Amino acid sequence: MKGYGEVILEHWRRPRNRGRLRAPDREAVQANPLCGDVVRLQLFFEDGCVRDVRFDGEGCAISQAAASLLTEKVKGKATAQLAELGEREFLGELGEVTATRAGCALLALWALQRALKEGPR
């Protein structure tokens, strides 16, 4: 049994930036009703860049590890850079994920896209 790749296991075991912000500028909750995975993503901006970020949620190792990885990637980035974050690139960094699980792997990224689209709260 090959198991999951190092990145997934590592982020799943020791999630980064898990929790909630007191006063996020942007926030979105993305759920996959088919499997029950949920990810909440919160962003706090300063000078147009992500100063702080948190996620929480429930679900499989892939969805939670992906959310954790995403929080690391967005930190310090400007809004324009965030919008450029592509699915393929993100999946590449996460490591091999079967097609059946791509929806789990992208949940957090979709939450980010939604948070950006929906604008400040």
Place this chain on the structure above:
Amino acid sequence: MKGYGEVILEHWRRPRNRGRLRAPDREAVQANPLCGDVVRLQLFFEDGCVRDVRFDGEGCAISQAAASLLTEKVKGKATAQLAELGEREFLGELGEVTATRAGCALLALWALQRALKEGPR
């Protein structure tokens, strides 16, 4: 092309006892809604035996020929003898009929059975 047997063709071309009785003792109409065939059978009894019989109706050669043949067979018969008229025997006399058409061939016989069962009008 083999066509229909002699009995069917003969009865179809020159139907016996086609028409209506003025005052039948028994009567039944049997229809095959699937193909639109209809046969009306009328019986007039004297001393417990069929003294006169008529059919009319519309439909394919088989259903109309079978009705004509049946009128010949029932004439002079007592009620008990009529009830004994079996499907297999009747089909045998009519000549070869494919399974798809057995419903047409038996329409008149079913009308007879119904007329007997429903009793005098």
Place this chain on the structure above:
Amino acid sequence: MAIDVQGIRRDFPILERRAGEKPLLYLDSAATSHKPAPVIEAVASFYRESNANVHRALYRLAAEATELYEAARGKVATLLGARSEEIVFVRGTTEALNLAAHTVGEARLGAGDTVVVTEMEHHANLVPWQQTARRHGARLEAVPVTDSGELGLSAYERLLSSGAKVVALAHASNLLGTINPIPELAQAAHRAGALLVVDAAQTVPHMPVSVRELGADMLAFSGHKMLGPTGIGVLWARGDLLEELPPFMTGGEMIGEVWLDKATWADPPRRFEAGTPPFAQAVGLGVAVDYLAELGLVDVRAHDVELVERVLEGLSRREHVTVYGPREPSARAGLVSFNVAGVHPHDVATLLDQEGIAIRAGHHCAQPLVRRLGVPATCRASFYVYNTTEEVDAFLWALDEAWRLLK
């Protein structure tokens, strides 16, 4: 370019069978078509290699099955010039039209509204509308058929203006063969604010059909009439209309969230595909679509027209034969209904069967139309890609034989 009928025939194993001592001469494709080996094999090899329930499962076999199922949806979408999300897989035309009548009724019909059908509808596009009209207190009105077998267009316009909310009609009549001018009828329906639901059971298998060019709102057809398996058919509907409609059947796969006392629905097309779909049959239909696309539907249509022309020409030379529907081959689908003077259609069919010739006789699930024609039934010969001009000639010869025996 003409299709290669002899080559095509080799793809259809059933054409090798005999009917009694005679080779099978099948002229009933309007009822159901035969299946080419690639379609038969696609279903069998799906079961042998890729079988798993579609959607939701996380193992690779199920992912593969789901991909094949969704690829079939894509092929059907391409065939119709539609989007995949607009393709709902159902059992056949009948289920598609029941779905349409039920959901359009729920979403759009109220007391006093009018539902417009026609006198030439198959029962599948008539009875469901009777039911839905009754349920919602709407009136059902039928466009009459003219003596030449066409729709009465002035009556159509009149009915549209009487509060019509939906028009349901055949692209081509399965009895008369008449091809109705859907683009014009659709425009008129839309001007009147009505939806147009098209029963395309007799056209999608036989000619290029683009839902956008037709201007239809919904369109139904069956896989088994287009070289595909039984048990699969399609309802196409405009994406925004599908979004608006409530479900027809409910159960697994079509839900969003379910509680004991309530449920929410998935997005189309899943909202309309409750339970395990006929996924192996969908895969087979996809291969049938490939097969037809490979032949080219323009050429498939040309072949139909050629055969219809020949049979119409032959029948019209026989004075004891009455043909129903338009005279012009290009105005008809690949089928011809007729009657032989003084001979019941069932007798014609039975005698032709003695020669191995399969035609249909009866009301063709269009009793109101048969009543309108003033006959108890009709004979119908219908054609498809595997039929030859020689078969048309053999059919005409056999019809003469039957006439000789029964006249």
Place this chain on the structure above:
Amino acid sequence: MAIDVQGIRRDFPILERRAGEKPLLYLDSAATSHKPAPVIEAVASFYRESNANVHRALYRLAAEATELYEAARGKVATLLGARSEEIVFVRGTTEALNLAAHTVGEARLGAGDTVVVTEMEHHANLVPWQQTARRHGARLEAVPVTDSGELGLSAYERLLSSGAKVVALAHASNLLGTINPIPELAQAAHRAGALLVVDAAQTVPHMPVSVRELGADMLAFSGHKMLGPTGIGVLWARGDLLEELPPFMTGGEMIGEVWLDKATWADPPRRFEAGTPPFAQAVGLGVAVDYLAELGLVDVRAHDVELVERVLEGLSRREHVTVYGPREPSARAGLVSFNVAGVHPHDVATLLDQEGIAIRAGHHCAQPLVRRLGVPATCRASFYVYNTTEEVDAFLWALDEAWRLLK
């Protein structure tokens, strides 16, 4: 007598396939079963040799097709100890239950009546009843599930006495495996004047089921879960009940006479089979029934129980594993749902898939029950005639591996 699993396995072509580098170890038969070669071949050779639309046609090919279709109906009737006229062919369990809910609603439900379901129903036996209850102003009540995964019988009795007109419940839960005591539940329902509708999707494929012994009024199942093709299923109902019920879908074949403004219905079962039925699939189902009858359903059941016993025993020795449903193998259908502490079911399924092992993870179309269990989802392994004790052991080994990697 034990069934010959190795011999059986040779009949299932898909078992020769590999999942990646590993042989396929399929533990998802509760979702859909694989098909033995005789079933695959029966459908293919129907298309190759006997294909024609059933009913009404007068030529021999159609008569042959109709005979095959009706013979399949007869086989299903024999399997259930029922009469042929009581067998309605549908797409699957979901359509059967939608048909039941719709028609029973029309015929029997009014404002203030109660419809009783249970907390362990598959969405297919819950959502249609929600819909029909709403339409007719009836109340929907659910029998609760106890902590041991059984129905709360005193609650059942209580709900029956609140004006219950119909009870709809699973013969066996597809998540818990619980086999419900239908004969007792039926008696109680009948005493209260309610109909009993049984979802037998998980039992008819796996054990002898006699509709008379169950005392049910209606019973539904799917062909694809019992070695048969997709696209075919069965609704059985008592003959006199079927007579009473109005149609569900309308269209060809199910009518008596049709006018433009009204229609009459054919007798059952045709009344409930609108349009071209999935006749090739029905023929395939008939052969699946033959195959199961040949194995003997008593022995099929014994094999399930043996595998369930082994897997329950194995899982219960692993402290990080929680098993749902009854402890006693003989009280359950051939499936086991479980969870691994701290590991999401989807991760378990994905890791097992790496070993070629196909299990299902999710809500199994029973969201209210999963909610009742207080988990987001479960894993489920389900068994059938082609599964071996070695496969159970391989599954347990792989589960340990997954635990080692993810704990």
